[in-house]
Amino acid sequence: MSKYYLNYLDELESEAIFILREVWAQFQNPVILFSGGKDSIVVTHLAKKAFYPSRIPFPLMHVDTGHNFPETIKFRDDLIDSLGARLIVGSVQESIDSGRVAEEKGKNATRNALQITTLLDAIEMNNVDCAIGGGRRDEEKARAKERFFSHRDDFGQWDPKNQRPELWNILNGNHFEGEHFRAFPISNWTEMDVWNYILRENISIPSLYFAHEREVVWRQDSWIPVSEYLKLEEGEDIQKKKIRFRTLGDITITGGIESDADTLEKIVGEVSAMKQTERGNRSDDKRSETAMEDRKRQGYF
Amino acid sequence: MNTSTQIDKNQLLRFTTAGSVDDGKSTLIGRLLYDSKAIFEDQLQAVENTSKRKGHDGVDLALFTDGLRDEREQGITIDVAYRYFTTPRRKFIIADTPGHIQYTRNMVTGASTANAALILVDARHGVIEQTKRHAFIASLLQIPHIIVCINKMDLVDYSEDVYENIIDQFEAFSSKLYVKDIEFLPISALNGDNVVNRSENMDWYQGAPLLHTLEHMHISSDINKIDARFPVQTVLRPQSDGFIDYRGYAGRVASGILRPGDDVTILPSGFTSVIKSIDTIDGELEEAYAPMSVSITLEDDIDISRGDMIVRTNNKPQALQEFDAMLCWLNNDPARPRAKYTIMHTSNEQKAMIKEVVYKIDINSYNREEEDKQLNMNDISRVKIRTTRPLMIDEYRDNRITGSFVLIDDTTHETVAAGMII
Numbered sequence: 001m002s003k004y005y006l007n008y009l010d011e012l013e014s015e016a017i018f019i020l021r022e023v024w025a026q027f028q029n030p031v032i033l034f035s036g037g038k039d040s041i042v043v044t045h046l047a048k049k050a051f052y053p054s055r056i057p058f059p060l061m062h063v064d065t066g067h068n069f070p071e072t073i074k075f076r077d078d079l080i081d082s083l084g085a086r087l088i089v090g091s092v093q094e095s096i097d098s099g100r101v102a103e104e105k106g107k108n109a110t111r112n113a114l115q116i117t118t119l120l121d122a123i124e125m126n127n128v129d130c131a132i133g134g135g136r137r138d139e140e141k142a143r144a145k146e147r148f149f150s151h152r153d154d155f156g157q158w159d160p161k162n163q164r165p166e167l168w169n170i171l172n173g174n175h176f177e178g179e180h181f182r183a184f185p186i187s188n189w190t191e192m193d194v195w196n197y198i199l200r201e202n203i204s205i206p207s208l209y210f211a212h213e214r215e216v217v218w219r220q221d222s223w224i225p226v227s228e229y230l231k232l233e234e235g236e237d238i239q240k241k242k243i244r245f246r247t248l249g250d251i252t253i254t255g256g257i258e259s260d261a262d263t264l265e266k267i268v269g270e271v272s273a274m275k276q277t278e279r280g281n282r283s284d285d286k287r288s289e290t291a292m293e294d295r296k297r298q299g300y301f
Numbered sequence: 302m303n304t305s306t307q308i309d310k311n312q313l314l315r316f317t318t319a320g321s322v323d324d325g326k327s328t329l330i331g332r333l334l335y336d337s338k339a340i341f342e343d344q345l346q347a348v349e350n351t352s353k354r355k356g357h358d359g360v361d362l363a364l365f366t367d368g369l370r371d372e373r374e375q376g377i378t379i380d381v382a383y384r385y386f387t388t389p390r391r392k393f394i395i396a397d398t399p400g401h402i403q404y405t406r407n408m409v410t411g412a413s414t415a416n417a418a419l420i421l422v423d424a425r426h427g428v429i430e431q432t433k434r435h436a437f438i439a440s441l442l443q444i445p446h447i448i449v450c451i452n453k454m455d456l457v458d459y460s461e462d463v464y465e466n467i468i469d470q471f472e473a474f475s476s477k478l479y480v481k482d483i484e485f486l487p488i489s490a491l492n493g494d495n496v497v498n499r500s501e502n503m504d505w506y507q508g509a510p511l512l513h514t515l516e517h518m519h520i521s522s523d524i525n526k527i528d529a530r531f532p533v534q535t536v537l538r539p540q541s542d543g544f545i546d547y548r549g550y551a552g553r554v555a556s557g558i559l560r561p562g563d564d565v566t567i568l569p570s571g572f573t574s575v576i577k578s579i580d581t582i583d584g585e586l587e588e589a590y591a592p593m594s595v596s597i598t599l600e601d602d603i604d605i606s607r608g609d610m611i612v613r614t615n616n617k618p619q620a621l622q623e624f625d626a627m628l629c630w631l632n633n634d635p636a637r638p639r640a641k642y643t644i645m646h647t648s649n650e651q652k653a654m655i656k657e658v659v660y661k662i663d664i665n666s667y668n669r670e671e672e673d674k675q676l677n678m679n680d681i682s683r684v685k686i687r688t689t690r691p692l693m694i695d696e697y698r699d700n701r702i703t704g705s706f707v708l709i710d711d712t713t714h715e716t717v718a719a720g721m722i723i
Contacts, residue, residue, distance in 0.1 A: 004558070004590050005521040008313035008392040017594035018553045021534040025607050025648070050594070052582035053547060054539040137383045144382040163380075164716045165406060165631050167413040168705045169553070170645050174714035188394055190385045 009197055016185035017050040018169065019148050023130050023183045024057055026173035030130040031088060034060040036072035037248040038205050039134025042194055043185055045203050058132065059086035063119045065111040066093040067229050067250045075206040090122030110253045120156040123180055130173065130181045138190045148187055154178040195271050199264045209267065211244040211259045222255025314520055316417040317396040319408050319435040324421040325452045329490035330384060330397055331362025336497035337512065339386035381411045390516040405438065405664065405679035406631040409719055412442035416520045420449045424457045428470040430665045437664045440478035441627060441681065441721065443698060445523045447483045448514060455489040459502040477667060486511055524591045525700050529557030530618065531611040532647035537596055549580055549596035550605055555647065555702035558590045564614040567605055568693045573614055574599040608649035610693045618703055620691040625723045628684045632710065632717035636676035646692050646706040653708065657685040686720065697721035
């Protein structure tokens with residue numbers, strides 16, 4: 001006799017597929033926000049499943065800070081080729097060049113905050129009414145109350161007090177012209193769930209997630225990769241370490257951890273023994289207690 | 302650590318916790334997360350720092366569940382927050398909701414997807430108005446399992462008499478409610494008694510601690526496996542090589558079991574056909590059951606679109622344009638009498654109006670109010686709904702998916718009410 005219940009990964013997968021199909025049914029012009037990180041890769045994989053045997057009906061939108069890991073860009077382009085999907089790139093460099101935003105100055109300067117303008121411009125220019133993201137509620141406390149369908153006003157802003165209640169599995173995507181939604185199909189997944197799923201489905205991910213030798217400097221409690229954008233400070237010296245990255249963002253702010261995990265099995269083992277949250281290595285979240293909430297209000301991912 | 306064989310079996314359990322700052326709800330959640338090792342060092346460090354700054358002794362477990370800036374400033378929880386933890390047996394999702402009367406809508410929201418509800422009672426105060434309110438909402442939303450946690454046992458000398466007395470109080474009023482499964486647990490969230498580990502202070506209590514109860518609760522039967530209902534979300538027509546004539550109906554099984562060869566009826570048209578295949582990217586399936594997302598193909602070419610429902614021919618839902626429902630009003634703006642709203646029921650959207658408010662319910666006393674018929678935020682009422690076209694409905698008691706709906710205000714597009722069909 002069959003068991004007639006799903007295990008938790010199957011249930012999470014089914015929920016995500018349901019949400020992706022609701023996005024397709026309720027919006028005119030949805031896109032997947034693709035960062036090259038594992039979460040957006042998993043969302044893309046789920047979209048493949050949701051619409052099989054059709055192709056993924058969504059273009060992938062990448063907000064390019066210009067400060068990328070070359071591995072991420074290569075991975076992105078290969079994936080686009082294999083899916084036969086369309087790629088939309090919003091360029092932070094162009095936003096800077098056209099005077100829409102000004103580059104931060106000082107030693108902790110990053111392009112993280114500048115992405116918001118580029119993202120919102122790309123959404124507006126391409127008439128996007130729903131941007132699907134890989135955000136998870138376990139990532140950060142400001143995300144714990146996020147909806148599957150998250151409403152943004154016509155300035156692209158998130159108002160935590162003006163979100164629609166979501167009951168049962170009914171998702172309300174009705175909206176006015178000019179407003180858009182963010183949709184988060186893997187809201188209920190934890191970092192561990194994502195890794196277990198990548199392992200189970202054998203999903204390919206950028207080599208940066210696996211332990212490899214790299215030139216790095218020790219800064220703000222993590223190993224920051226050496227790149228043409230990194231300005232060395234006094235007392236900092238370049239070392240060669242075997243590291244891997246738990247999250248992928250801007251090359252200037254994504255810190256690696258020392259690790260020997262060079263297979264998916266080893267990563268799953270390592271993550272389950274981890275004592276720090278994955279965003280613990282992201283200096284963008286360390287700026288203040290409410291750093292993530294403040295960026296979300298302005299329209300961040 | 303999770304091995305793949307464990308993942309094959311481990312289920313997902315969603316539970317809701319209703320309570321206020323005072324009855325120790327945040328401390329209980331903090332305790333569950335902390336003792337099940339779902340707290341990371343950097344989170345612990347942040348909470349230790351804040352605890353010190355506020356002058357608390359030791360770690361204030363309640364701080365783990367603090368969310369947005371507004372509530373950190375106000376010291377209250379203003380919305381449903383979701384928390385996660387995993388044990389070697391199960392993955393858990395906590396819908397953490399505030400318990401004050403003005404937050405009824407949040408409790409209803411958190412309860413809508415829950416397998417279990419934790420109701421907290423302060424052992425010093427026993428059953429209070431708030432307890433009745435929480436029990437009412439748990440029964441209204443048909444949460445299959447209720448666990449009444451009698452908390453702060455440390456403050457009543459771990460007294461068995463106090464515990465038994467509260468059970469009597471609870472059973473005296475809850476007999477009026479429709480509740481399937483209820484358990485009582487004496488705990489101290491602050492000290493960890495009977496939360497994750499068995500209490501050494503209450504030898505008289507022979508039951509399992511809370512976490513063990515949550516890990517072993519039978520939840521496979523929480524979803525209706527009898528009435529096959531498949532709301533169509535979208536139609537897949539790839540028109541690519543190998544799939545030129547493919548027409549798959551994509552959706553998530555709401556309830557029941559579907560198999561290739563089943564005689565099915567498509568509603569509302571009433572056309573009949575036979576299931577040809579149940580497809581996923583990983584291959585064809587021999588059967589599909591709730592809550593699986595699949596794509597179904599039929600033997601016949603029938604015009605089917607989003608909002609239609611595929612059901613077994615010998616077991617159909619009712620197709621009704623007028624029905625009674627319990628309604629929870631979720632919006633700041635009160636309901637406008639006889640105004641038109643959009644009704645969302647499974648994947649089906651129609652126009653609807655509230656034809657009549659039969660009565661409102663005082664959720665503290667369970668009394669019916671038949672004079673005042675204005676529906677304000679957090680009000681729960683029995684109403685008559687009329688729709689422009691028939692909906693394919695089941696009673697909420699039998700089916701939480703095909704028995705539920707929301708109302709959307711067309712002038713704001715906001716979700717203004719949640720309904721459960723009677």
